[in-house]
Amino acid sequence: MNWDKMEETLDRLMEQKRHGQLRGALMMVNPVDIAEYMKKLDAENLLLMFRILPKDASAEVFSYMDSDQREMLVESIGDRELTALINDMFLDDAVDFLEELPANAVKRILQYTDPQKRAIINQFLNYPENSAGSLMTIEYCEFSPDMNVRDALKTIKKTGVDKETVYTLYLVDNQRKLVGTVPLHKALIVEEDTLLGKLTDPSIISVTTLDDQEMVAQTVRKYHLLSIPVVDREGRMVGIITSDDIMDVIVEEGTEDFEKMSGLAPAEEPYFKTSLFKLASNRLPWLMILMFTSIISGAIISKFENVLAVNILLSASIPMLMDSGGNCGQQASTLMIRGIALGEVEFKDLPKVLWTEIRVGLLVGSVMSATTFVRLLWLNKASVVMSAVISVSLYATVVIAKAIGCVLPLLAQKIKVDPALAASPLITTVVDASSLFIFFTIASRFVL
Amino acid sequence: MNWDKMEETLDRLMEQKRHGQLRGALMMVNPVDIAEYMKKLDAENLLLMFRILPKDASAEVFSYMDSDQREMLVESIGDRELTALINDMFLDDAVDFLEELPANAVKRILQYTDPQKRAIINQFLNYPENSAGSLMTIEYCEFSPDMNVRDALKTIKKTGVDKETVYTLYLVDNQRKLVGTVPLHKALIVEEDTLLGKLTDPSIISVTTLDDQEMVAQTVRKYHLLSIPVVDREGRMVGIITSDDIMDVIVEEGTEDFEKMSGLAPAEEPYFKTSLFKLASNRLPWLMILMFTSIISGAIISKFENVLAVNILLSASIPMLMDSGGNCGQQASTLMIRGIALGEVEFKDLPKVLWTEIRVGLLVGSVMSATTFVRLLWLNKASVVMSAVISVSLYATVVIAKAIGCVLPLLAQKIKVDPALAASPLITTVVDASSLFIFFTIASRFVL
Numbered sequence: 001m002n003w004d005k006m007e008e009t010l011d012r013l014m015e016q017k018r019h020g021q022l023r024g025a026l027m028m029v030n031p032v033d034i035a036e037y038m039k040k041l042d043a044e045n046l047l048l049m050f051r052i053l054p055k056d057a058s059a060e061v062f063s064y065m066d067s068d069q070r071e072m073l074v075e076s077i078g079d080r081e082l083t084a085l086i087n088d089m090f091l092d093d094a095v096d097f098l099e100e101l102p103a104n105a106v107k108r109i110l111q112y113t114d115p116q117k118r119a120i121i122n123q124f125l126n127y128p129e130n131s132a133g134s135l136m137t138i139e140y141c142e143f144s145p146d147m148n149v150r151d152a153l154k155t156i157k158k159t160g161v162d163k164e165t166v167y168t169l170y171l172v173d174n175q176r177k178l179v180g181t182v183p184l185h186k187a188l189i190v191e192e193d194t195l196l197g198k199l200t201d202p203s204i205i206s207v208t209t210l211d212d213q214e215m216v217a218q219t220v221r222k223y224h225l226l227s228i229p230v231v232d233r234e235g236r237m238v239g240i241i242t243s244d245d246i247m248d249v250i251v252e253e254g255t256e257d258f259e260k261m262s263g264l265a266p267a268e269e270p271y272f273k274t275s276l277f278k279l280a281s282n283r284l285p286w287l288m289i290l291m292f293t294s295i296i297s298g299a300i301i302s303k304f305e306n307v308l309a310v311n312i313l314l315s316a317s318i319p320m321l322m323d324s325g326g327n328c329g330q331q332a333s334t335l336m337i338r339g340i341a342l343g344e345v346e347f348k349d350l351p352k353v354l355w356t357e358i359r360v361g362l363l364v365g366s367v368m369s370a371t372t373f374v375r376l377l378w379l380n381k382a383s384v385v386m387s388a389v390i391s392v393s394l395y396a397t398v399v400i401a402k403a404i405g406c407v408l409p410l411l412a413q414k415i416k417v418d419p420a421l422a423a424s425p426l427i428t429t430v431v432d433a434s435s436l437f438i439f440f441t442i443a444s445r446f447v448l
Numbered sequence: 449m450n451w452d453k454m455e456e457t458l459d460r461l462m463e464q465k466r467h468g469q470l471r472g473a474l475m476m477v478n479p480v481d482i483a484e485y486m487k488k489l490d491a492e493n494l495l496l497m498f499r500i501l502p503k504d505a506s507a508e509v510f511s512y513m514d515s516d517q518r519e520m521l522v523e524s525i526g527d528r529e530l531t532a533l534i535n536d537m538f539l540d541d542a543v544d545f546l547e548e549l550p551a552n553a554v555k556r557i558l559q560y561t562d563p564q565k566r567a568i569i570n571q572f573l574n575y576p577e578n579s580a581g582s583l584m585t586i587e588y589c590e591f592s593p594d595m596n597v598r599d600a601l602k603t604i605k606k607t608g609v610d611k612e613t614v615y616t617l618y619l620v621d622n623q624r625k626l627v628g629t630v631p632l633h634k635a636l637i638v639e640e641d642t643l644l645g646k647l648t649d650p651s652i653i654s655v656t657t658l659d660d661q662e663m664v665a666q667t668v669r670k671y672h673l674l675s676i677p678v679v680d681r682e683g684r685m686v687g688i689i690t691s692d693d694i695m696d697v698i699v700e701e702g703t704e705d706f707e708k709m710s711g712l713a714p715a716e717e718p719y720f721k722t723s724l725f726k727l728a729s730n731r732l733p734w735l736m737i738l739m740f741t742s743i744i745s746g747a748i749i750s751k752f753e754n755v756l757a758v759n760i761l762l763s764a765s766i767p768m769l770m771d772s773g774g775n776c777g778q779q780a781s782t783l784m785i786r787g788i789a790l791g792e793v794e795f796k797d798l799p800k801v802l803w804t805e806i807r808v809g810l811l812v813g814s815v816m817s818a819t820t821f822v823r824l825l826w827l828n829k830a831s832v833v834m835s836a837v838i839s840v841s842l843y844a845t846v847v848i849a850k851a852i853g854c855v856l857p858l859l860a861q862k863i864k865v866d867p868a869l870a871a872s873p874l875i876t877t878v879v880d881a882s883s884l885f886i887f888f889t890i891a892s893r894f895v896l
Contacts, residue, residue, distance in 0.1 A: 028650040028651065032672070160637045165633075167633070185613075188604050188608055189604065202475060217695075221699070226691065243691045244669070247668070247691070248669070250695060258706070259782065259783075261706075264779050270787075271783055271792060271801075272793075272800075280811040287772060287776065291771070291819075297768075298764035308763060312753045318746070318766060318767075319745035319749070319766075320745075322770060323876060324735060327876075334712065337706075364735055368735060372739070428771060
């Protein structure tokens with residue numbers, strides 16, 4: 001059904017207060033779309049709509065709603081109703097939601113939750129942000145390797161309704177150590193008395209609770225998994241992470257790298273949800289740092305005042321040198337940062353990368369500086385010496401920019417600083433200063 | 449099992465030519481890891497290893513190998529063996545592989561494939577790159593809504609071994625139109641004589657063959673799907689796309705945006721697989737364009753030669769103005785480009801975004817220019833007029849850079865140009881020229 005028609009129908013039923021029909025209509029709509037529709041409702045209608053929702057859908061719709069809407073709802077429904085909602089949510093969604101709330105609200109809500117669930121939620125709230133532990137859910141299917149397929153399917157029939165995925169069967173021994181994984185489709189195509197232990201994949205791919213989410217995503221992608229088991233230090237099974245959460249991690253990590261590369265503090269919320277003050281304060285730190293470091297470039301210019309006075313062509317070439325250097329450096333650093341993020345480039349590749357980048361710099365630099373030489377000579381009627389000084393400076397700038405652009409991110413990774421942080425804004429400053437320095441050194445030698 | 453130990457064992461067995469044991473050992477290793485291990489083998493050992501592989505694993509290992517290795521293998525094995533391999537591969541992997549080969553090799557290989565498969569492969573090879581059609585596979589499970597769960601499970605038992613996923617059952621009518629989707633876990637928890645038609649999700653989420661892969665990925669993420677059905681224009685079911693391919697799309701689209709934002713032509717191959725010449729030629733076009741556009745900034749400087757001569761502080765402030773403007777513009781454009789890619793920001797948001805960015809610019813600009821004013825006055829002992837000219841220019845630059853940074857990507861999207869292409873390098877140039885122009889206009893008014 002198309003969105004506009006659906007929206008229109010829901011609008012009409014809301015308006016006419018036909019709540020019975022509305023409930024029926026909502027049964028036909030995907031929970032994701034219900035959450036999207038609810039975005040435009042005010043607090044009163046939101047609460048009404050939420051109470052009209054088919055009971056089993058409300059927890060799912062709630063987990064797809066955005067934080068503003070949730071907050072509005074939390075304010076209007078009581079703690080007990082909220083607790084019931086949390087009890088119906090998948091654990092990972094419940095934890096995500098609770099993480100958004102102020103600590104005392106969490107405490108208040110958790111006092112009504114049953115003690116067992118409360119203990120688990122508290123444990124989850126303690127996993128470090130961006131760790132496998134903070135992403136995982138405990139709604140998975142656990143079996144003994146000695147169980148046969150028939151009994152496993154029976155167990156799924158009984159308990160599967162509350163599981164986030166039943167498509168991988170996790171085999172554990174009596175110490176709850178993970179000893180195997182069976183893709184459900186393997187179990188479906190064999191005789192029913194086959195033991196699960198016989199069907200297990202030969203190698204077990206798992207991560208531990210403290211592993212970083214970026215590494216988890218790389219593993220899932222590498223092995224084309226639908227879900228990945230999470231074990232504790234002793235190899236005991238504690239949870240799983242499903243592919244939909246992995247996709248969110250991939251997108252989130254990509255966004256973070258984009259932001260860092262542009263000197264932005266990573267935003268917690270989408271653009272339109274972020275306050276003006278927050279938007280400004282995410283940007284200001286790097287802008288201030290870079291404003292101050294660019295004073296170095298300014299100082300270099302001041303120092304060579306006498307050189308600049310010789311010919312205005314020298315001043316006029318500064319933007320070209322700075323921009324070309326900045327662009328060259330950024331190209332190299334982008335390739336490195338992305339390569340590191342995807343696990344394709346490591347610190348040990350530095351000599352190889354550096355050698356490649358220098359040769360690339362020599363290649364592109366020769367084209368750029370030859371063009372510039374001819375341009376200065378013909379179009380600007382500059383002298384041969386002046387044209388040579390500027391185009392040789394450009395050549396050196398390009399090569400050095402390529403080298404700095406690839407070395408800085410790899411060095412950053414080595415000393416455990418985020419490579420994206422060492423990226424374009426910082427590299428621009430370093431490249432600017434070096435290119436101006438080279439330029440003036442060459443110029444003062446030949447044109448004074 | 450850990451990687452080093454595995455590698456060591458395989459090395460030893462290879463060396464000692466214990467091929468029986470090697471075949472046994474390989475049965476215990478994940479096909480992804482086998483493909484990784486094979487990376488270091490030369491042509492001869494590669495072929496040997498490949499022939500030793502358990503028969504049913506070879507097609508899967510082949511689909512995980514990288515293009516160099518595949519090429520080596522293709523050269524050493526005959527067309528018939530290759531055809532057998534292709535027959536064993538999932539259709540989407542086979543198509544990916546064939547797309548890499550030169551056209552006459554494809555023709556030669558396809559002549560041995562059975563006519564039905566050949567027809568399908570040819571059809572797939574014709575879908576536009578980056579379309580849903582080019583990503584999909586036809587190995588899915590199709591059922592009538594009138595079939596009951598028992599029969600569906602029997603069908604899966606019989607045919608499921610060759611399916612890329614059995615975790616969603618696709619329901620089609622007798623015109624092969626998609627009429628419903630049933631998640632397998634729903635079928636597993638109900639009575640076996642329930643009709644599939646009763647279990648279908650209320651709303652059908654699907655894409656068409658010509659939809660762009662970025663849009664497909666957004667849909668899969670939005671609805672938390674494991675696979676998405678692909679239909680033709682008449683709504684007939686033609687294939688599915690699975691979550692592992694979607695993850696690759698998300699990563700690929702992210703990488704492309706990173707590259708474009710840094711003025712790089714998108715690379716087809718990973719860094720270390722790309723030739724030096726290709727690396728250079730991916731970078732040169734934008735570098736040349738930007739080198740020429742930066743001449744505009746140079747021309748502005750030349751034009752105001754007399755202003756620059758007044759005080760070296762004016763020349764020395766150029767890097768700060770250019771860098772700050774560039775950084776501010778890039779921050780804004782990055783947020784827009786990412787927002788557009790994730791479907792969070794659209795052209796119709798332009799007034800709202802522009803208003804936000806101008807206010808952010810006014811906020812951060814006030815801090816930056818106040819600091820600069822004080823710095824010039826105190827540290828550089830500049831006159832009040834001189835300090836005011838420079839810091840007011842900085843203020844204007846910051847605000848204008850924010851505005852340009854958000855407007856250009858949104859405009860680009862409106863006229864169907866890739867927003868990432870309109871990004872940082874181009875924005876830097878536009879911002880540079882405007883900031884220098886503002887600077888000199890203000891300066892020539894007050895300091896001459």
